[in-house]
Amino acid sequence: MNNELIDVIVKSRTEQGVGVAVLELVSTSGKPLPSFAAGAHIDVHIGDDLVRQYSLCSDPAKSDSYRLGVLNDPKSRGGSVKLHAEFTDNQIVRISHPRNHFPLNENAKKSILAGGGIGITPMMAMAYTLLRKGDEFELHYCTRTEGAGAFEQELVEAFGDRIVFHYDDKDKAQLFSPQATFGPVDANTHIYVCGPTGFMDWVIASANEMGYLPAQIHSEYFSAEVDTTGDSFEVYCEKSDVTVTVGSEETIAKALRKAGIKVNMSCEEGVCGTCITDVLEGEPDHRDHFLTEEEKEDNDQIALCCSRAKCSRLVIDL
Helix, strand or coil: CCCCCEEEEEEEEEEECCCEEEEEEEECCCCCCCCCCCCCEEEEEEECCEEEEEECCCCCCCCCCEEEEEECCCCCCCHHHHHHHHCCCCCEEEECCCECCCCCCCCCCEEEEEEEHHHHHHHHHHHHHHHHHCCEEEEEEEECCCCCCCCHHHHHHHHHHHEEEEECCCCHHHCCCHHHHHCCCCCCEEEEEEECHHHHHHHHHHHHHHCCCHHHEEEEECCCCCCCCCCCEEEEECCCCEEEEECCCCCHHHHHHHCCCCCCCCCCCCCCCCCEEEEEECCEECCCCCCCHHHHHHCCEEECCCCEECCCEEEECC
């Protein structure tokens, strides 16, 4: 993973839908930006030590610019509100290289993409990729009302009858139904979902109940509510030879930072994977939304920002 940061310029900022800022970013050098694959995101350094992840919604075949769609969410932890208030045309912004924890499955015969609200952003890059490859896919966009979401006209022009809109305030017949959309169950069909936590949990649970295997269901959470409290325990950092006690009301990351141990962290909600660290001894109490169930069962990694321990002592690779 390339940890070098990139300086980009906000080439344009437009407002779409209800409270969505669409940013087009270009390199300050005029050179192409690093290539990315559908499902990738970048870290955006917003200021005041705020770093947030946003999915790239532009066509991955075009590397002259990156495009983001950012919802102004007053319930968030401040990143989107600050971005909406302060990011303007021609502003220089620092971003990370693209990272992808939400890739397309290359072997799928059919892909069903379900985006709720701003969760449409990674689905757009996926749809552009699938369209270019000539693969079978459907793109479902769920919003509260017509016009509330961003990119609606672009989606119609780009994907035609492959895009299906679902509005909460319309007749029940056009509401999004996982059973109708995902049926009949097919071992060669893969499902992708992104959006608000409640929407995603509902879609994933519905697909599971229908008989889809976990390997066929792909998701990326933007945020999540997580309980980080529990009994205190000890963490030993093998490389640093430092031991800390994690209190009942603090996270491993906070305890390590107090002891002077550097922890790379961004979302602080267990969704981005930035703070994932190898576990050498002990059993983690996984509370993140990043690791797969199979990875959690291996018990050899932990999200330091939110997960805890099921034992009295963890040994980690820091």
